[in-house]
């Protein structure tokens with residue numbers, strides 16, 4: 362399997378390195394880290410053990426990497442206006458594309474050009490940050506849930522899950538990608554937005570009772586909107602919220618990616634994480650009032 366990583370930052374470098382370490386043929390489309398990785402290779406620090414890859418196939422131009430069997434997308438969604446031109450040179454007849462980006466609308470964007478039958482999506486439960494050029498810091502977690510854009514289990518999704526598992530990345534194939542995406546939004550919508558707006562990490566947010574209540578209320582709104590999307594099986598609000606809150610309580614002092622983006626002056630992934638979910642909720646007759654407020658304030662902050 363020849364694999365190209367498009368969007369080789371915190372997420373793409375980590376998963377690409379894990380796949381290469383397991384013996385796969387991985388090719389990285391690089392930008393910032395190109396010189397450093399060509400010269401000194403790619404280093405991963407991780408609580409599971411640091412490792413270094415000296416020989417890394419990489420290029421600045423996707424035409425030099427392809428064609429491949431699998432394109433793994435790890436661009437920030439605000440760079441999606443470049444997505445198609447970066448992926449197209451890597452495609453041959455049976456190439457499939459797996460996007461591990463957060464939010465909604467990424468698979469559909471790929472499907473418009475390449476066809477829904479070639480597109481898969483994945484939810485990454487990963488905490489990874491970039492270090493100096495050529496280094497990526499895996500802070501914890503890493504599990505992936507992936508599935509077909511068109512729904513249902515497939516041989517292909519099962520084979521990809523097996524490939525990740527063989528590379529020490531826990532992974533499962535799911536039959537309802539839409540449900541998995543809405544489940545992930547139940548976490549991203551409150552924590553990403555509130556941490557970016559307040560500068561408080563997830564532990565600080567949960568320790569403040571009024572904020573904790575709002576987080577729970579926002580999660581309820583997102584679940585109601587998700588359940589209005591005709592999922593195979595509905596998300597059970599009370600149980601799922603309890604699970605999300607308990608899981609977050611173990612993420613001591615974690616700073617969500619959107620908070621880091623705001624602090625570092627980068628754009629935020631507002632359309633994929635707020636805009637598209639709001640549009641899809643409204644189309645199904647559900648109004649997420651708190652989410653709309655969050656979106657408005659986050660958008661205002663982008664206009665400085």
Ligand SMILES: NC(=O)C1=CN([C@@H]2O[C@H](COP(=O)(O)OP(=O)(O)OC[C@H]3O[C@@H](n4cnc5c(N)ncnc54)[C@H](OP(=O)(O)O)[C@@H]3O)[C@@H](O)[C@H]2O)C=CC1
Nearest residue numbers: 368369370371372392393435436437440462463487488489
């Ligand atoms: N990091 C994490 O732990 C998690 C991230 N995610 C999601 O994964 C996605 C990626 O996040 P993350 O890895 O953190 O983001 P990063 O900003 O670390 O990585 C994005 C990468 O895309 C590259 N890129 C952007 N535009 C281009 C271009 N035109 N040509 C070539 N490369 C380009 C950047 O290049 P350059 O090297 O020049 O900056 C960068 O390496 C997001 O949707 C995020 O929400 C989901 C779960 C966890």
Ligand SMILES: CC(C)(CO)C(=O)C(=O)O
Nearest residue numbers: 485486487488548617618
């Ligand atoms: C839920 C989490 C922490 C990944 O596990 C994430 O998506 C983020 O920080 O944006």
